Amino acid sequence: MKVRRILAVWTAKAACGICRHIGRQGVTWAGKLALMIYPPILQELAGEVREKIFIVCGTNGKTTTNNLLCSALEAEGEKVICNHTGSNMLNGVAAAFVLAADLWGNVDADYACIEVDEASTRHIFPQFHPDYMVLTNLFRDQLDRYGEIDITIDILKGVMNSAPQMEVIVNGDDALSAFLAMECKNPWIAYGIGEQVADTSDSKEMREGRFCRKCGARLSYRFYHYSQLGDYACPKCGFARPPIDYDAREVQLGDQLSFRVGKERIVANYRGFYNVYNILAAYAAAKNAGFALTHFNQMLKEFHPENGRMEQFRIRDTSIVLNLAKNPAGFNQNISAVMADESLKDLIIVINDNDQDGTDVSWLWDVDFDRFCGDRIHSITVSGIRCQDMRLRLKYTDIPSILEEDVESAIWGRVVDGCGNLYVLVNYTALFSTRNILKKLEGEKS
């Protein structure tokens, strides 16, 4: 059977190579081919990982957290398998292992860091049982695919119960995630931000799970960070934010962010409050697995994910930031990050409704777009398959926009007539194509 395994690896590598050559992302296709040729390939290759397997789940922050975790382990000298690109369903996960294999069909790795789409955990866990699961948060996302957030929680409950040895590293500030961890028999530890950072009392944001999962009473909050994340307690049954093992304090946000966890001061050159959670989650997971993490700050300094998460480009004299924004919680965080830049800016919002985005675009109406008003916004352009819906969304906030369905024309148009500072916010399937366009224009026009 080894021959089939080798054949699967070769085929997948060739498929991926061809796709890269013609400028497409062939990772999931490569994984699919490998599983078709040799179905037990994921199970077998995962079994060859010498030490531990981490998976990262949760609505937002999976890719950044997982890549940070991978880099943190590599900085400690470990060999790590990782699905860097964020292909997180069965085929993408299989591809991460298959593409890491050598030509004899074997992997040489100490650890694996794998982000997994919540609904796909059902298909992954029969293949291998992770040693650790990081659970970042649970927000509403792609309701048409998951039905309801309750269904996602049930799926995660199922897989956690199927792997009772797996240790869970959970965001204690999220009542939904924390309750899930408490309810299951798995050992768990929590991370969180233990002090109020931003005043969000007037936010109209949708808050998931404001009612106690245990008894149904309304949770009371000492403070909110964003969405439903914060310091909560149930006045009726006593369910509350758990004791926090990795507690971030003295959080400072701005052009760079920093915080203290235990005795360690952590500094990173990123914007966005949510990155505190991403860094903290990776830190907690690695520390909990026994790593000293003496190189953690150095790793953060060198961490430049080329995956459309706050990725920077320069075309002619325009500096461009590309960022993924695929659900209300993520989009609201993006708006905060964009508006923290006080200079004049142009904005392009690209909205697709392909299967992987969720074909239902009603979530656009749950985003606080009214915060995109004022004289620091030079222009807003709407683009992508559902640009019409996006334009309408802005119209009902009294914000005019330019409609340009073609993403390349939109970007080039704003490079030509914009103010030199451009943010491009895109949802999931628009990410890869938009990134390609930006790279292409950067090469051609510079």
Next chain:
Amino acid sequence: MREGAKKRELVIGHLYPDLLNLYGDRGNIACLMKRCQWRGIQAKTVEFESEDRVDFGSLDIVLLGGGSDREQMLVCEKLKKIRQDFKDYVEDGGVVLAVCGGYQLLGKYYQTREGTIEGLHLVDLYTEQGERRLIDNIVLQSPLCKMPVVGFENHGGRTYINGNKPFGKVLYGSGNDGSSGYEGVIYKNVIGTYLHGPLLPKNPQICDHLLQKALERKYHSAELTPLDDKQEQEANAYMVKRLIK
């Protein structure tokens, strides 16, 4: 400014946004509010959370949104307290837009695998949980407007409307129960529907229908200044063209 001459005001009551707030209900509110304001009609929204008392006498339009099955179970207890007042409001011609879970709650009951959620008994209809969820874009032809109605449906329940008038005939999608070919319900000035997306922004004629009915009831005249709906029409037409060949 004919309308400005006589100052008119509409009050929109949003029921239990703390529990029933799935699927962009805020879009329906924004649409009702803006289409009043753009015409010089005063509009305000009052949110009633689950512990608040609802004074139907002060309301011109009531919006009952969607929630998860679990949250609907929580809301059904609260609803018993307001059932009679709500019924009087509906029978008096009060305008209601009930979406998804809210639509199911208009009826007698929603039978799920976990148990029965008792409804408000406002309209003679009932819902039973089906095998799979009906999830897709949807297009209707409604007697309430010329433009096709576009939206998105995502429901596990199958709703049976017992001879009531449907909100529309299904041109694309599943509708009430996946087989009758109809979607939603119209009863007096109540619209119940599975369409979110949200419903009103891409279907401005439905929004104006609700405003018109509310103005008629309050002021006995319902003149609405036409608005420039080009963007709404384009967004609507794009989906119709894409779904119906």
